[in-house]
Amino acid sequence: MFRPLEKGPRRRVSVRVDGRSVEMEEDANLAAALLEAGFSPFRTTPVSGAPREPYCMMGVCFDCLAVVDDVPNRQTCLETVRAGMTVAMQEGAATVRDVEAAS
Amino acid sequence: MVGGGIVGAAIAYGLARAGEKPLLLDEGDVAHRAARGNFGNVWVQGKGAGLTPYADLSRRAANDWAEFTREIEAVTDTDLHFRRPGAFYLCFSAEDLEKRGEMMARLDAAATIKSRFEVVEAAELKRRLPAIGPEVAGAIFSPDDGTANPLRLLRALISGTVALGGTYLPRQPAEKVAFSASGVTIDTPRGKIEAERVVLAAGLGNARLAPLLGLDAPVRPVRGQILVTEKVRPFLAYGTNFIRQTLEGGCMFGESSEDAGFDEGTTLPVLRETARRAVTAFPLLRHVQVVRAWGALRIMSPDGAPIYQQTDDGRAFVVSVHSGVTLAPFHAGPLVEALRGDGFATPAYRPFSPERFHVQAA
Amino acid sequence: MSQRVDLAVLGSGPAGMAAAVAARRHGLSVALFDEQEGPGGQIYRGIESAEAGRTAILGPDYAAGRPLAAAFRASGATHHPRATVWRIGEDGLSWTSPDGGGEIEAGRVVVAGGAMERPFPVKGWTLPGVMTAGAAQILLKSAGRVADDAVFIGCGPLLALVATQYLKAGVRIRAILDTTQPRSGMAALGHLPAALAAPAALAKGIGMLARIAASQVKVFRRVEKVELLGEARLSAVRWRGPDGWHEIATERAFLHQGVIPNVNTTMAAGCRHVWDERQLSFRPETDDFGRTSLDWLLAAGDGAGIAGAKAAALSGALAGHAAAHDLGRLDAAGLETLARPLIRARRRELALRPFLDTLYRPAQAMRVPQDDDVVVCRCEEVLRGDVARAVAEGCPGPNQLKSFTRAGMGPCQGRLCGHTIVETIAALSGAEPEAVGYYRIRMPMKPVTVGDIVGPTILKEENHG
Numbered sequence: 001m002f003r004p005l006e007k008g009p010r011r012r013v014s015v016r017v018d019g020r021s022v023e024m025e026e027d028a029n030l031a032a033a034l035l036e037a038g039f040s041p042f043r044t045t046p047v048s049g050a051p052r053e054p055y056c057m058m059g060v061c062f063d064c065l066a067v068v069d070d071v072p073n074r075q076t077c078l079e080t081v082r083a084g085m086t087v088a089m090q091e092g093a094a095t096v097r098d099v100e101a102a103s
Numbered sequence: 104m105v106g107g108g109i110v111g112a113a114i115a116y117g118l119a120r121a122g123e124k125p126l127l128l129d130e131g132d133v134a135h136r137a138a139r140g141n142f143g144n145v146w147v148q149g150k151g152a153g154l155t156p157y158a159d160l161s162r163r164a165a166n167d168w169a170e171f172t173r174e175i176e177a178v179t180d181t182d183l184h185f186r187r188p189g190a191f192y193l194c195f196s197a198e199d200l201e202k203r204g205e206m207m208a209r210l211d212a213a214a215t216i217k218s219r220f221e222v223v224e225a226a227e228l229k230r231r232l233p234a235i236g237p238e239v240a241g242a243i244f245s246p247d248d249g250t251a252n253p254l255r256l257l258r259a260l261i262s263g264t265v266a267l268g269g270t271y272l273p274r275q276p277a278e279k280v281a282f283s284a285s286g287v288t289i290d291t292p293r294g295k296i297e298a299e300r301v302v303l304a305a306g307l308g309n310a311r312l313a314p315l316l317g318l319d320a321p322v323r324p325v326r327g328q329i330l331v332t333e334k335v336r337p338f339l340a341y342g343t344n345f346i347r348q349t350l351e352g353g354c355m356f357g358e359s360s361e362d363a364g365f366d367e368g369t370t371l372p373v374l375r376e377t378a379r380r381a382v383t384a385f386p387l388l389r390h391v392q393v394v395r396a397w398g399a400l401r402i403m404s405p406d407g408a409p410i411y412q413q414t415d416d417g418r419a420f421v422v423s424v425h426s427g428v429t430l431a432p433f434h435a436g437p438l439v440e441a442l443r444g445d446g447f448a449t450p451a452y453r454p455f456s457p458e459r460f461h462v463q464a465a
Numbered sequence: 466m467s468q469r470v471d472l473a474v475l476g477s478g479p480a481g482m483a484a485a486v487a488a489r490r491h492g493l494s495v496a497l498f499d500e501q502e503g504p505g506g507q508i509y510r511g512i513e514s515a516e517a518g519r520t521a522i523l524g525p526d527y528a529a530g531r532p533l534a535a536a537f538r539a540s541g542a543t544h545h546p547r548a549t550v551w552r553i554g555e556d557g558l559s560w561t562s563p564d565g566g567g568e569i570e571a572g573r574v575v576v577a578g579g580a581m582e583r584p585f586p587v588k589g590w591t592l593p594g595v596m597t598a599g600a601a602q603i604l605l606k607s608a609g610r611v612a613d614d615a616v617f618i619g620c621g622p623l624l625a626l627v628a629t630q631y632l633k634a635g636v637r638i639r640a641i642l643d644t645t646q647p648r649s650g651m652a653a654l655g656h657l658p659a660a661l662a663a664p665a666a667l668a669k670g671i672g673m674l675a676r677i678a679a680s681q682v683k684v685f686r687r688v689e690k691v692e693l694l695g696e697a698r699l700s701a702v703r704w705r706g707p708d709g710w711h712e713i714a715t716e717r718a719f720l721h722q723g724v725i726p727n728v729n730t731t732m733a734a735g736c737r738h739v740w741d742e743r744q745l746s747f748r749p750e751t752d753d754f755g756r757t758s759l760d761w762l763l764a765a766g767d768g769a770g771i772a773g774a775k776a777a778a779l780s781g782a783l784a785g786h787a788a789a790h791d792l793g794r795l796d797a798a799g800l801e802t803l804a805r806p807l808i809r810a811r812r813r814e815l816a817l818r819p820f821l822d823t824l825y826r827p828a829q830a831m832r833v834p835q836d837d838d839v840v841v842c843r844c845e846e847v848l849r850g851d852v853a854r855a856v857a858e859g860c861p862g863p864n865q866l867k868s869f870t871r872a873g874m875g876p877c878q879g880r881l882c883g884h885t886i887v888e889t890i891a892a893l894s895g896a897e898p899e900a901v902g903y904y905r906i907r908m909p910m911k912p913v914t915v916g917d918i919v920g921p922t923i924l925k926e927e928n929h930g
Contacts, residue, residue, distance in 0.1 A: 057600035132862025
């Protein structure tokens with residue numbers, strides 16, 4: 001488990017992770033916050049269903065993908081925590097919907 | 104066999120299956136490989152509108168695909184991902200739909216081998232393809248169209264050729280071909296190869312090589328820019344004329360036809376227009392990530408139909424084809440029989456002689 | 466839409482920031498694009514926001530990024546954070562970001578894409594709980610997050626650096642498995658005299674090793690083979706050393722085999738690349754100023770060859786001045802005057818590389834998987850055995866291999882398998898990596914949605930819809 005090194009007075013916001021509410025530091029790196037929250041695995045692969053979690057943390061490996069605000073395959077290591085964000089684990093290939101038509 | 108693409112490999116495979124000892128010469132890793140830009144459509148709809156024998160050829164080959172697949176799978180243990188659910192030709196206006204329907208009717212009346220098709224209006228199309236966008240006016244559906252994985256096909260044809268006793272030599276592009284005392288000499292960067300007979304299936308390279316043997320392959324590159332997406336859950340079970348979801352889950356789309364010489368690059372205006380058309384056809388694609396885009400060069404003859412020609416002495420043959428996937432069963436089967444028998448100097452092949460272009464010019 | 470700048474810079478690490486600052490000195494209009502929230506790149510990640518305590522743990526080399534970031538902020542260059550550039554060409558570039566995106570024309574483009582960690586393809590390297598040492602350091606730099614009881618595996622200065630930073634922060638380390646080749650120290654000695662030109666860096670390295678030696682952490686040396694075990698996630702690490710196989714239970718492992726240039730952007734642009742045998746990687750071919758074989762494109766920093774942060778800043782400044790000269794905004798004499806001290810300082814930094822590259826040359830077994838069941842391409846889950854079969858069938862190179870096995874076709878676009886594939890084909894076929902070649906990298910340079918390609922106008926409508 002990843003733990004915070006310093007307990008700063010940072011503002012915490014609520015993020016919905018797989019349907020439950022989780023408190024995270026605002027403006028934190030999303031992948032880091034999810035690791036700290038014990039979100040595991042981040043996804044399973046479309047090829048074999050193998051579980052994956054962040055590997056590189058710098059945007060090159062594409063293993064930290066998750067569904068962020070209903071958009072699948074977001075690189076969580078390049079996302080920033082914002083209040084009201086929703087995150088869900090992605091199982092295999094993403095289901096695509098026409099978000100615009102659905103909303 | 105000069106040319107290790109789908110066309111050359113299909114013929115080599117057929118020769119090996121017939122007990123011959125073909126030698127398949129291929130280029131290196133970086134080559135203008137039409138197979139890499141191929142959609143994998145086993146496509147019948149509308150083919151041969153300008154040359155009816157081409158319609159019959161395509162229809163016969165498409166009908167032979169299922170049996171061809173079974174055989175390849177038995178020899179190479181490769182699943183070619185062949186499916187024949189039928190395909191939709193999407194039309195963006197009522198006028199397009201009507202014109203296309205009329206063309207299909209004329210074509211089918213002229214063809215010997217019949218192919219079914221129906222005109223599907225927008226409401227019915229929405230029922231059959233729930234993801235279709237509101238701007239699509241309708242489609243022509245033919246149950247005779249199918250899809251296969253062209254990369255798996257190419258690999259299986261090469262490995263099948265070798266498994267059946269043929270030889271595959273990559274990194275040996277034919278630089279020159281010339282008649283020798285006993286047959287044909289092929290110059291490659293690694294030395295000369297002596298063959299009794301040669302088939303030129305070098306794609307765009309045929310334009311340069313064929314005249315060296317007194318043959319004619321007036322093919323030119325026509326670029327198509329293709330985009331491929333990440334894998335998504337299945338939403339498109341049928342083929343269409345410009346978007347296909349592969350069995351792996353990725354979607355590929357593209358339909359541009361450009362004169363760009365041998366440039367395999369992409370251009371922003373074409374990528375943008377291709378993406379726009381894809382989103383218009385299937386709005387949900389807007390949210391899908393594109394992982395690759397490239398320009399692929401089609402091997403186009405002046406009328407789009409195949410070129411089959413041989414020398415009078417039967418030592419050299421030229422095969423220049425744009426639809427290598429659809430015609431693969433034909434190239435591995437009946438065409439190989441012709442190579443081992445009467446060659447292309449028979450009525451069946453006469454319509455495909457490049458002499459047809461000179462007749463038109465005169 | 467038809468925006469235009471003199472210089473577009475890709476990447477906000479030391480090279481990118483320095484290029485922007487240098488170009489601005491000559492009055493060039495500059496737009497800098499980067500994926501991160503703030504400037505710094507990976508080496509100075511989180512530099513503007515890190516607390517004092519964290520900065521102390523990360524050390525003075527990290528803090529050196531602060532004035533550079535401040536100079537960049539003050540330079541007047543336009544900063545596009547959280548931006549994904551997906552296309553570059555002679556006519557400019559296309560990008561997208563949460564705030565929109567678009568096209569921009571540029572007289573010159575400096576690619577400062579930095580480094581990435583060399584793939585470390587061993588059994589189990591895709592398991593949850595396994596990440597790179599660089600990833601662990603990014604978690605520390607940008608988020609102040611650490612994990613106790615991890616096993617550190619591999620070789621290279623960064624592995625020792627992260628371990629040292631963990632020790633400084635009081636984080637428990639389960640073990641360090643050192644895969645440094647036993648003979649490399651001897652081989653590196655020949656390069657030591659040249660390396661002495663950079664005494665500070667050498668001293669820092671020695672200090673790190675001393676700190677680890679003085680700690681209670683178990684260090685296992687001469688590790689020849691590594692396997693990461695577990696079902697749903699990592700549960701143990703198994704390794705073979707001089708005295709046979711060992712196993713240790715752990716839920717987290719940090720892997721490292723050095724860094725390589727992140728070449729996807731320059732490859733996609735199509736400039737000439739060469740195989741660097743000492744660094745075991747492809748890199749764009751450049752002159753002292755970072756000019757590539759394409760006249761509109763320059764490459765700076767570790768993306769043009771691994772040389773470290775200080776050298777990166779110097780090469781970025783050189784590229785910025787060269788762009789100004791090439792666009793007619795600085796005369797030849799002016800460029801010469803500005804460049805001379807920069808080139809000299811950069812050569813001093815480079816003097817250390819042969820020593821480091823030789824000492825930490827990753828072992829063949831850590832770069833080229835030996836067992837058929839090891840994953841080579843993480844995205845498409847292509848195994849070493851799949852590659853071996855295709856090569857045995859006569860597959861002539863990485864591009865046909867991509868067609869035949871799907872290796873490199875996934876969302877990472879070959880970043881995490883490119884070098885492994887090249888070296889595996891080379892090992893199987895006996896060809897040199899240079900002759901094997903690399904994947905032909907295509908647009909988009911990073912995955913973007915079909916909607917992004919359609920254009921920003923539609924995207925904006927959607928955001929408001």
